[in-house]
Amino acid sequence: MIPERWLNLGVLTLLAAVPLVASLAGQPFTVTLATKIAIFALAATGLNIALGLGGLVSFGHAAFFGVGGYACGILASHARNYEPLSTWPWDIEGTTQMLTIWPIAVLLGGLAALVIGALSLRTSGIFFIMITLAFAQMLYYFAISWPTYGGEDGLPFYLRGDFPGLNTMDPIQFFGICFALLLAALFTFHRLHRARFGLSLEAARQNPERLRSLGIRPFHVRLLAFVISGMITALAGALYADLNRFVSPAMLSWHLSGELIVLIVLGGVGRLCGPVVGAAAYFLLEHWAGAASEYWQFWFGLLLLGVVLFARGGIVGALAKDHTHD
Amino acid sequence: MTEPILTTRSLRKSFGALAATDDVSLDLRPGEIHALIGPNGAGKSTLIKQIAGEIAPDSGTIHFAGQDITTKHAAARARLGMARTYQISSVAPDFTVLQNVVLSLVARHHGAFGLFRNVLKDRRLTDAAREHIARAGLSGRERQRATDLSHGERRRLEIAMALAQSPKLFLLDEPMAGLGTEGASELTGLLDGLRQQAPILLVEHDMDAVFALADRISVLVYGRVIATGTVAEIRANAEVRTAYLGEDA
Amino acid sequence: MTSLLLAEQVLNGLQFGMMLFLMSAGLTLVFGVMGLINLAHGSFYMIGAFACASVAMATGSWFLGLAASLAAAAVAGVLVELLVIRRLYDRDHLDQVLATFALILVFSEGTRYLFGSFPLFLDVPAALSGAVTLPGGIAYPVYRLAIIAAGIAVAIGLFWLVGRTRLGIRIRAGEADREMIAALGVDIDRLYTIVFALGAALAGFAGAMLGTIQSVQVGMGEPVLILAFVVIVIGGIGSIKGALIGSMLVGLTDTLGRTLLPVAFSTILPPSDANAVGSALASLLIYVLMAGILVFRPSGLYGGRSA
Numbered sequence: 118m119i120p121e122r123w124l125n126l127g128v129l130t131l132l133a134a135v136p137l138v139a140s141l142a143g144q145p146f147t148v149t150l151a152t153k154i155a156i157f158a159l160a161a162t163g164l165n166i167a168l169g170l171g172g173l174v175s176f177g178h179a180a181f182f183g184v185g186g187y188a189c190g191i192l193a194s195h196a197r198n199y200e201p202l203s204t205w206p207w208d209i210e211g212t213t214q215m216l217t218i219w220p221i222a223v224l225l226g227g228l229a230a231l232v233i234g235a236l237s238l239r240t241s242g243i244f245f246i247m248i249t250l251a252f253a254q255m256l257y258y259f260a261i262s263w264p265t266y267g268g269e270d271g272l273p274f275y276l277r278g279d280f281p282g283l284n285t286m287d288p289i290q291f292f293g294i295c296f297a298l299l300l301a302a303l304f305t306f307h308r309l310h311r312a313r314f315g316l317s318l319e320a321a322r323q324n325p326e327r328l329r330s331l332g333i334r335p336f337h338v339r340l341l342a343f344v345i346s347g348m349i350t351a352l353a354g355a356l357y358a359d360l361n362r363f364v365s366p367a368m369l370s371w372h373l374s375g376e377l378i379v380l381i382v383l384g385g386v387g388r389l390c391g392p393v394v395g396a397a398a399y400f401l402l403e404h405w406a407g408a409a410s411e412y413w414q415f416w417f418g419l420l421l422l423g424v425v426l427f428a429r430g431g432i433v434g435a436l437a438k439d440h441t442h443d
Numbered sequence: 444m445t446e447p448i449l450t451t452r453s454l455r456k457s458f459g460a461l462a463a464t465d466d467v468s469l470d471l472r473p474g475e476i477h478a479l480i481g482p483n484g485a486g487k488s489t490l491i492k493q494i495a496g497e498i499a500p501d502s503g504t505i506h507f508a509g510q511d512i513t514t515k516h517a518a519a520r521a522r523l524g525m526a527r528t529y530q531i532s533s534v535a536p537d538f539t540v541l542q543n544v545v546l547s548l549v550a551r552h553h554g555a556f557g558l559f560r561n562v563l564k565d566r567r568l569t570d571a572a573r574e575h576i577a578r579a580g581l582s583g584r585e586r587q588r589a590t591d592l593s594h595g596e597r598r599r600l601e602i603a604m605a606l607a608q609s610p611k612l613f614l615l616d617e618p619m620a621g622l623g624t625e626g627a628s629e630l631t632g633l634l635d636g637l638r639q640q641a642p643i644l645l646v647e648h649d650m651d652a653v654f655a656l657a658d659r660i661s662v663l664v665y666g667r668v669i670a671t672g673t674v675a676e677i678r679a680n681a682e683v684r685t686a687y688l689g690e691d692a
Numbered sequence: 693m694t695s696l697l698l699a700e701q702v703l704n705g706l707q708f709g710m711m712l713f714l715m716s717a718g719l720t721l722v723f724g725v726m727g728l729i730n731l732a733h734g735s736f737y738m739i740g741a742f743a744c745a746s747v748a749m750a751t752g753s754w755f756l757g758l759a760a761s762l763a764a765a766a767v768a769g770v771l772v773e774l775l776v777i778r779r780l781y782d783r784d785h786l787d788q789v790l791a792t793f794a795l796i797l798v799f800s801e802g803t804r805y806l807f808g809s810f811p812l813f814l815d816v817p818a819a820l821s822g823a824v825t826l827p828g829g830i831a832y833p834v835y836r837l838a839i840i841a842a843g844i845a846v847a848i849g850l851f852w853l854v855g856r857t858r859l860g861i862r863i864r865a866g867e868a869d870r871e872m873i874a875a876l877g878v879d880i881d882r883l884y885t886i887v888f889a890l891g892a893a894l895a896g897f898a899g900a901m902l903g904t905i906q907s908v909q910v911g912m913g914e915p916v917l918i919l920a921f922v923v924i925v926i927g928g929i930g931s932i933k934g935a936l937i938g939s940m941l942v943g944l945t946d947t948l949g950r951t952l953l954p955v956a957f958s959t960i961l962p963p964s965d966a967n968a969v970g971s972a973l974a975s976l977l978i979y980v981l982m983a984g985i986l987v988f989r990p991s992g993l994y995g996g997r998s999a
Contacts, residue, residue, distance in 0.1 A: 168786070174785050174786050174789055176789060236983050236986050236987070237986075239986060239987075239990045240986070240990050240991070242785055243723055243727075243729045243785060243929065244925060244929070244990075244991070244992075246729055246785060246789060247729070247921040247922075247924065247925050248925055248982070248986065250918060250921060251918060251921055251922050251925065251979060251982060252979060252983075254915075254918045254979075255975075255976055255979035258975040258976070259972060259975055259976055261975070262968075262971050262972040262974075262975045263968070263972040264968050264972075265968075308558070308559050308561075309558055311561040311562060311563065311564075312557050312558050312559055312560055312561065312562055313549045313553055313554070313555055313556070313557030313558075313560070313562050314555055314556060314557055314558050315562075316542065316545065316546050316549060316555075316562050317546065317549065317550070317555035318555075319535070319537070319538070320535045320538070320546050323535040323536055323537055323538070324533060324534065324535050324536070326497075326533065327529075327533045327534065327535065328535075328546075328550070329516075329517045329518050329521075330495060330497070330517055330518075330521055330527050330533075331518075331521055331546065331547050331550035331551065331604070331608065332518050332519075332521035332522040332550040332551055332608070333518060333549075333550045333554065333555045334516070334518045337555065338555045341555075341556070371914060371918060375731075375789075375793045375796075378786075378789065378790065378793070379790065379793070382786070382790055386786070412801045412802075412804065412805050414797045414800075414801045415797065415798055415801035415802055415805065417794075417797060418794040418795065418796070418797030418798035418801065419794070419798060421790065421791075421793070421794035421797070422776065422791055422794040422795065422798070425787050425790045425791045425794065426776070426779055426791065
C-alpha cells in the first residue's frame with residue numbers, strides 16, 4: 118500500500134514520460150495512444166466531479182463530449198473553407214485558433230449541461246440515469262439527421278487547430294497541450310473537492326435532506342457540479358476532435374457515455390487520478406487485447422462484470438491507502 | 444412581554460382522512476425550552492416537519508424571527524437561523540466529525556459556492572468548529588468518521604452541528620432517543636445550557652428530561668394541542684393525566 | 693397531405709408504439725418491482741430477433757422462429773437473473789448500470805462472434821403478407837396490423853396478469869414493500885426470476901416482430917431500449933398503464949412528426965431544406981415531449997413515487 122499522493126505523482130509522471138521517450142525513439146503511435154489516454158482522462162475527470170463527488174450517475178456525458186467536438190469541428194471546417202458561420206445578424210467567422218475554440222467549446226458544453234441538468238436534476242436515481250441518457254441520445258439523433266455538418270458520415274477537417282508557438286501536427290507537441298489541460302483539470306478537481314463547494318457536493322451525495330436543513334439546497338450544488346462537469350468533458354471533446362481531425366455522431370453515442378463511467382470505476386470513483394488510471398488501463402487493454410482478439414470487448418465485459426460484482430474500489434482503491442481527510 | 448421567536452397559527456395538515464396536525468397554535472419565547480409531548484402518532488414529528496419546511500401545511504401560518512415563513516423552503520428557513528436535529532441521527536456518514544461541523548458552519552454563514560479555498564485549512568472555520576465540538580463534548584473525536592461514532596456520540600455531533608448554525612431557534616426531535624439513563628442525563632445538562640443561546644422546541648418522550656428542562660409544555664393528542672402550560676400546570680391537568688400521563692401511571 | 697395518408701401514419705405510429713410497449717412493459721416491471729435499472733434489456737430484444745431469424749431460416753417456419761424468440765429470450769432472462777442480476781438488487785444504481793453495461797458488451801460481442809457483423813433479413817410469413825383494404829380505403833400491410841393486434845393482446849394479458857392473478861398481486865405487493873412480501877411467505881427470489889424472465893420474453897418477442905420488417909443485427913436493441921426509457925420517464929416507473937400511454941405518445945409523436953414537420957416547413961422553406969430541417973427537428977420531438985412532461989410531472993404521468 119502506498120499513499121495516494123505518491124501513486125498520483127507516479128501515474129502522472131509515467132503518463133508524461135512514456136510519450137516523451139517514445140517520441141525520441143521515433144514511435145509516434147505510442148504518443149498518439151498516450152494522447153488518447155490523456156484526453157479521455159480529461160473527459161472522465163469532468164464526469165468524476167458529477168459522478169464521483171456528487172454521486173450523480175450521468176449516463177449522458179457523451180452529449181458534452183460531442184458538443185465540444187462539434188464546436189471544434191464546425192469552427193475549424195468553416196475556417197478552412199473560408200465560409201462564415203453566419204452573416205446575419207452578425208458576421209461570425211470560423212476559427213482554427215485553439216485558444217478561441219476551447220472557450221467556445223467549454224461554454225457550449227456548460228450551456229448544454231445547464232439545460233440538461235436543470236431538467237434531469239429534478240429527479241434522482243433511475244430516472245436521472247434514464248433522462249441523461251435520453252437527452253444525449255437526442256443530440257446523437259440530431260447530429261445524424263442534420264445534414265449540414267456531415268450527418269451520419271461525420272465531418273472531417275484535415276488539419277488540427279493552431280496554438281501560438283507550437284506545431285500541433287507534431288504528435289508530442291499536441292500531447293503536451295492535452296497533458297497540460299489534463300493537469301489543469303486535475304488541479305481544478307482537487308481544489309473544488311477541498312473547497313466549500315466540494316464539501317457541500319459530497320454532503321449532497323451522502324445526505325441531501327440534511328444538507329437542505331442546514332441551509333443549502335442540494336439542487337443548486339448539483340446543478341453547478343453538473344455544469345462544471347459538462348464544461349470539462351466538452352473541452353476533452355474539442356481536443357479529441359482535433360486529435361482525429363474528424364467529428365462524428367459516434368462522439369455522442371450512449372456507448373461513449375458508458376465508457377466514461379467505466380473509466381472512472383476502473384480507476385476509482387471520486388479519486389483524483391481515478392480517471393487517469395482508468396483511461397490508461399482501458400486503452401492499454403484495448404490496444405493489447407484488441408490486437409489479440411477482434412472480440413476483446415466480450416472478454417472486457419466479463420472482466421468488468423467481475424470487477425463490479427466482486428472487486429470494488431477500482432485500481433487506485435486497491436493500490437492506495439484509504440484516503441484520510443486532512 | 445417579549446416577542447415570540449416562533450409562532451404557529453391554526454396549522455392543519457391531513458393525510459387522507461387522518462388529521463395529523465389539527466389547528467395547532469403555539470409559540471416559543473426567547474430563552475425558554477418549550478417541550479412538545481404526546482403519545483406515539485400524536486403528530487409531533489409532522490408538526491416539526493412543517494415548522495422546518497419539509498412538508499407544507501394545508502392551512503395556517505408560521506412566523507419566525509419576525510417574518511412569515513409559511514411558504515419558504517427548508518433551506519431558506521435554516522439560513523434564517525432555524526437549526527434542527529432528527530429523531531434518527533442524520534449526518535453525512537462518510538465525513539469526519541470536523542467536516543460535518545464545518546459543513547454546518549459553511550451552510551449557515553458562507554454558502555456552498557466557494558470553489559477554490561481549502562475549507563479544512565481555513566483556521567477561522569476549523570477553530571470555530573472545534574469550539575462547537577468541544578461544547579457538545581466531542582473533543583478528541585474530530586477526525587473520526589461519523590459512521591464510526593457510537594449512537595450517543597452521533598447525537599452529540601448533531602448538537603454540535605446545530606450549535607454551528609448559530610441558530611435563533613433549536614428544533615430538537617427526540618434528542619434523547621436511544622440513549623441510556625446516563626447518556627440522557629448528560630445530554631440534559633448540555634441542553635439546559637443551550638437555552639441562553641436560543642430557545643428550544645423540544646420533542647421528547649423521556650419525561651424525566653422534559654420535566655427537568657421545560658419551561659412550558661404543550662401536549663399533543665391526535666394532532667391537537669390539548670393543553671399548554673408550565674410543568675406544574677401540566678402535571679396537574681386532569682385531561683392530560685387521562686389522555687397521556689395516565690398511561691404511564 | 694391527404695387524410696388517407698395521415699390515417700396510415702397514425703396506424704404506423706400505433707404499430708411503433710405497440711412495439712415500444714412490449715419493450716417498456718418488462719422494463720417498467722423490473723424497475724418497479726426490483727428497483728433495478730437494466731441496460732441489458734435491449735440485448736433480449738436482439739436475442740429474440742436472432743433466435744427468430746436462425747430458427748426461421750433453419751426450419752422455414754417463421755412461426756416456429758417467433759416461438760423460439762420467446763423461449764430464447766426467456767431462457768437468457770432466467771440465466772442473467774440467476775447469475776448476475778440477483779447480486780445487484782441491493783447495490784447502488786452505479787453498480788447496476790456498470791454490470792448491465794458489461795452484459796451488453798458480452799451479449800453484443802458474443803452475438804457478433806456467432807453471427808458476424810452483417811445484418812440478417814427475414815421474410816414476412818405468407819400468412820401475414822400482403823395488404824388489406826381498411827374502411828376508408830387505406831391499403832395497409834397485414835403484418836403491421838398483426839403487430840398492433842399482438843401489442844393489444846399483450847397489453848390485455850398484462851393488465852389481466854397484474855390486476856387479476858395471484859402472481860400479479862404478489863408483483864404489486866413486491867412493489868409496495870419487499871420485506872412485507874417476504875414476510876408473507878412468498879418466495880421472493882422465484883418471483884423476481886419470473887418477472888425478469890417475463891420482461892425478457894416480451895422484449896424478445898418485440899425483437900422478432902420488428903426484426904422481421906427491419907433487419908436483424910448486433911446493436912439493434914439499444915436504440916429501442918433508449919426509446920423505452922423515454923417511454924418510462926413519460927409514463928412513470930412501475931406502471932403498466934403508464935408504459936402503454938407513454939408508448940402510444942412516443943410512437944405517434946415520432947411517426948407523425950417525421951411526416952408532418954417536413955410538410956409544415958415546406959410552407960416556409962424550399963423543399964430540400966424543409967425536408968432536412970423537418971426531419972432533423974422531428975428526431976428531437978419525443979425528447980421535447982419528455983422534457984415537457986418532466987417539467988410538470990417529474991415522476992411521470994402515472995408514477996406515484998420518484999425512484
